[in-house]
Amino acid sequence: MQVFCDFDGTISKEDVTDRVLERFALPEWHEIEDQWTQGKITSAQCMERQIRLIEATREELDAFLDTVAIDSAFVAFKEFCDRKGLSLTIISDGVDYFIRRVLVRHGLSGIPIVANRLVCGADVGKPRFDLDFPFLSAACVAGSGVCKCGVVSRSGEHIYVGDGRSDFCVSNEAMLVFAKAKLADYCHAQRIPFIPYASFADVQASVAGMLSSPRQPFGLSAAKSA
Numbered sequence: 468m469q470v471f472c473d474f475d476g477t478i479s480k481e482d483v484t485d486r487v488l489e490r491f492a493l494p495e496w497h498e499i500e501d502q503w504t505q506g507k508i509t510s511a512q513c514m515e516r517q518i519r520l521i522e523a524t525r526e527e528l529d530a531f532l533d534t535v536a537i538d539s540a541f542v543a544f545k546e547f548c549d550r551k552g553l554s555l556t557i558i559s560d561g562v563d564y565f566i567r568r569v570l571v572r573h574g575l576s577g578i579p580i581v582a583n584r585l586v587c588g589a590d591v592g593k594p595r596f597d598l599d600f601p602f603l604s605a606a607c608v609a610g611s612g613v614c615k616c617g618v619v620s621r622s623g624e625h626i627y628v629g630d631g632r633s634d635f636c637v638s639n640e641a642m643l644v645f646a647k648a649k650l651a652d653y654c655h656a657q658r659i660p661f662i663p664y665a666s667f668a669d670v671q672a673s674v675a676g677m678l679s680s681p682r683q684p685f686g687l688s689a690a691k692s693a
Contacts, residue, residue: 468552468553468554468624468625468626469553469554469556469623469624469625469626470548470553470554470555470556470625470626470628470674471556471557471558471615471618471619471625471626471627471628471637471641472555472556472557472558472627472628472629473557473558473559473627473628473629473630473631473633473634474557474559474561474566474582475559475561475631476630476631476648477538477628477629477630477631478537478538478541478557478667479535479536479537479538479569480535480536480537480538481535481536482561482631483532483535483561483562483565483566483569484514484517484561484562484565486531486535487521487528487531487532487562487565488517488520488521490523490531491521491522491523491527491528491531492517492520492521492522493520493522495520496516496517496520499513499516499517499520500513500517509609509610509611510560510609510610510611510612510633511583511600511603511610511611511612512610514560514562514583514598514612515597515598515600515612518562518585518596518597518598519595519596519597521596525587529568532565532568532569532572533568533572535569535572537569537570537573538666538667539666540666540667540668540671541573541575541667542573542574542575543667543668543671544667544668544670544671545575545578547671547674547675551674551675551678553674555578555579556578556579556580556581557578557579557580557581557582558581558582558613558615558618558619558637559580559581559582559613559633560582560583560611560612560613560615560633561582561583562582562583562584562585562598563580563582563583563584563585564584564585565585566580566582567580581602581613581618582602582613583598583599583600583601583602583612583613584598584599584600584601585597585598585599586598586599598612600612600613602614602617602618604617607636608636609633609635609636611633613633615633615634615636615637615640616636616637616639616640619637619640619641620640624642625641625642625643626641626642626643626644626645626674627640627641627643627644627645628644628645628664628667628670629644629645629646629650630646630647630648630649630650630651631648631649631650632649634646634650634653635650635653638650638653638654638657638659638661639657639659643660643662644659644660644661644662645661645662645663645664645669645670645673646661646662646663646664647663647664647665651663
């Protein structure tokens, strides 16, 4: 069984990329965000342009990332997945370096991460940040840097845990969806069956219950179109 988890707002308590931009990016990042919300540019174009506006040293960036809080129940959920033989993957339209740094700070390593790749270079003696998109797809309806549908649809039995806009499309691909916040609203509006959750403690309890009831198809008795 494969478990896919979004990162920003799902594992982390806030959107890490937004926090980094608020702290280190030139003010123009807000204008770029507006262009994306108005549908004038894709998510990938938005992220690329915004990341290029970051003005910070690697040390400053790391120190800031070390302040990011995560769902306190995620560590136990990861250990639960290990015990039960569930393959856990983080799939995010955020930045791989940000995610990895935050996880390591909380004692988590070895989790596969599917995300946009941070590229660090030098420009007149200063660090310059850019993005690479190893999981970009021209067929991605959302225009995301990471085509979550393309990754998840290749899996067998799987569940998806998410909370936001980048999870909308993939919620149609997942066998079972755990949703909160904007994703829960979307699933409700689109009549996509889902299980509401507040923290990974809820996700763990639900999955444990499903695994202990093999007579039911995985997740069907618990999922609902709320």
